[in-house]
Amino acid sequence: MREKQGTMPCPCGGADYAACCGRFIERGETPRTAEELMRSRYSAFTLKDDAYLKSSWHPRTRPAEAVAQDEGIKWLGLDVRRHVPAGDEATVEFIARYKVGGRAHRLHEVSRFVREDGRWFYVDGSFPEK
Structure with a gap:
């Protein structure tokens, strides 16, 4: 199934999955910024x-259980609001839209990232009030 994704738009909003997030997910390239990691x-x-x-x-913060198992979620799109790099730390604020059972929802998160040995990692996130 993934082979077909190479000529399709990237889920994060990029024009081509293979040239966008596919290079990280499928080919093991290392994201250069926290925003690239967040999008991937x-x-x-x-x-x-x-x-x-x-x-x-x-x-340090990775859960033991599976995190991508919600079969009822249909992801609709991503809007990156801001990326704030600060040396080996960064934050990325985004809104991800999705549907569950036909009802639309939004996930608004400010994610924290750290870079260790040249590689970015997701640490955790906070959820701003409306």
Whole structure:
């Protein structure tokens, strides 16, 4: 199934999955910024790629259970609001839209990332009030 994704738009909003998030998820390239990692993690959620999600999650905060198993979620789109790099730390604020049981929802998160040995990791996130 994934082979077909190479000529399709990227789930994160990029024009081509293979040239966008596919290079990280499928080919093992390393995201250069926290925003690239965040976008690839969103794409991995849409593809239910638990292995990629766990490998990009910092070991200190990584959950033991599967994180990409919700079969009832249909991801609709991603809007990155801001990316704030600060050396080896960064935050990325985003809104991910999805449907569950035909009802639309929004996930608004400010994610924290750290870079260790040249590699970015997701640490955790907070959820701003409306």
